[in-house]
Amino acid sequence: MATKPSPIETLSKIPSRVHSSSAFVQALMSAKAMMKFQRAAQLITSSLDLEMLLDRVVNDIADAIGCVEVSVWLRDPNGEEMVLHGVRGCTTYRKGARLKIGVRGMVGHVAATGVTRYARDVTVDPYYVSCEVNTRSELTIPLMTRGEVIGVLCVDHKQINAFAEDEVLVLEALAGHVAVAIENARLFRNERLEREQLKYEAEEARAVQQSLFVKAVPLVCGFAFETAWNPAGSVAGDWFDLIDLGNERTGIVLADVSGKGMPAALLMSSTRAILRSLAKLDPSPGRTLMQLNQMLMEDFPTGKFVTMIYAVLDAESREITIASAGHLRPLLINGKCSFLDIDTGLPLGLGTTSYPEYKLTLPPGTQLLFYTDGITEAMNHSDEEYGVDRLVEHFLQPNACVDGLIEDVRRHSQYSTHTDDATAVLIRSR
Template structure:
């Protein structure tokens, strides 16, 4: 190639060399392949006055050449013309990796007649790293039209164009992958926001279509009773139906994906013994398992009437989407279950109250060097306030108080979920600030619109008498020591609103007789008939005046004083207390 380029540089006229240089600049100036090919076709025509110009690229899976760009072809030929490697002039050039110049195509048995007026043809393979990636093919209606010099020019340009094509392909692939990842992220977020199973399945079909332009799709969900995958949704050429297909773990392409837990891509279903015919027009199939916590909960199955339709990129993208849909599906199933439970709980509020009471752990009776007490007075049969105690070992304990936005069974359910999450991370024995950070992240993953929770958490270590406290938007705790009670100035964002939040941590060593009080705003914001609030200051004075009482006695006194202040009025907001007194 270098020798040819050197010789051509010495022999060609300056105008031709200028055009070659311009072609080289155009090839290197852009990664937009359509722009490069279009401009190249115009510039080459200055050198070789062709009538038909085509850049054909090789489909490695089918070993077919297809038109990527063409001048002089009809739209139908542009879209549908395919040439197998080894057939025709262009296919022969690809197979031999050598240029082929045919003076009169009527005398060459390899010629495939596509346009009757064609008489001469020049085909030059596009080689990149010694591999054929396509062919440049030019044709003329005149016999013996193309010269050996034109052939050498086209060979020279083919080498440069092959590099440009691969660079553009690499760029397009990287951009496509980035676009696909952004789309998958958007699709995943949208899917996770749908909490109705049937609505999720219908939307899933639309979301998959945004990633892969399928023709036939089935969503198969595992039925634990029959141990079969049941067709919950079928889409065929844009029309949705309720499917009736049932497949076992060892049946068909779907069963193969379910049993292996891996994508199964079949380029030609007629050559795969596992295939079960449901749609006679199907020629290729792609089945992707939906896996949640190691279990196959369903299978996404796509079919196409075209051979070799599905690619590795399709399988990769759909695998990511299937994982997101599996989580969304399980969340929707869980939400539907919670919704059913909530409806039942509304009908059985007294039973719900007992259930909520069972969730609240009793005050620990071990000797942690402190006395503890907890009280909760609900404004309704069930409430959104909560408290919990976490045993971190024989010498260390954690405790917290929270308040869920809203009231009633919905707030209670949210609180129950929060307690479950709190207890799931309790074995890590986290310090308050880190516990709040992780608790917030986990609650945000299950974000419910319009719901959040405030929470204050502390840990106490008996040997060192060290208290650590962090606050996530809860009413600031009160600390009594040295005869004076004051607020701990701890603030922080509530849980379940923002994903990436950190919290400050207050640390202090306490002495015997010191008292820490966590309280919900139902106490300080309780109002008398004139609308005046009970207030934090009145709470602090009560604690100072009753510091000699035990935590149980002090908690009862505080609640009694608040109730007396309201003159027996209805409890309009949950009132909750956790009291700790150092021994």
């Protein structure tokens, strides 16, 4: 952020012979006035609250030099008007009042010209517009940043020709400091509003994503499903889906889009929508993945891809047919744990490939786990992965479930900055 010399630093550079000849500067040199101007300078350099900043500035100036009125007008970025933001001692205008630039008063004139105007006797100045009856002189100073007028500082006094040349110098120095502070405060406010907007949009996106997962799980005779979805941020590239295909058949999807955050979430949503449109057209998971891959290759950005497990469960025969697009091997749990040795095609979106199918019967008491690498690759503070051994150990415990798995992964990685989306689907054969 830019800085300006404080008014006190500027004042200290005025020759002592000038100090002694000016009652105004002598007043500033008094302990009380010096403290007030130093406080104003400190406030200007420290405050990022624009309205509080301007209120304190006008009050400190008025208290220090006994002005009739002090005001700060800021240019409306959306129009050719000046808007009153800080004022002390005015009975005519309130905050929010507007003046046309170049049309009304000394404020409008200075805003148009960018040049300080000093009306030594307001009764003969062609630009002065009467405000307070006690006003006899008015000093109006442009607030400039990067060569543009962003506002005007206006100081009225009850004496004719109240401000000497050195006095104008001090107030112009203060005005320069105020201009920088206003610019910094506006930048801070804009950044805060942008952050709040991004936060709101992220929360909305998360709510939309969550709505995709909280729908009712299909009732499948002889089977139960457990699911867990734990995004690393507001939104995720991981997702799962359970699709009722009719005739006691259920499509089971677990996928992980490359990348994180909003880009991954957008690609996830489009991939999910395309898969759902394809799933009921062909009973084969392998052929469905081939069609999906062809469509994603045409539309996906370069370098983006999706790993996916897509399975079709036939509840009547208890047979599940699995096809993998570069995804992690499923874990079979039947008194012991073993990873299915299935062939896999390329991740979706990377190139033309086939997707071999793996068939498996799930007798009662058998469980099958699909999971994303946000589980096995979760790091602790020592950069040690959660790994497949801990995954197996978890499901060797009685009554193990996916919610417990996610909680175990969270404990493992709670002090790590390396986090990823973690999602799991557990199929229980009863």
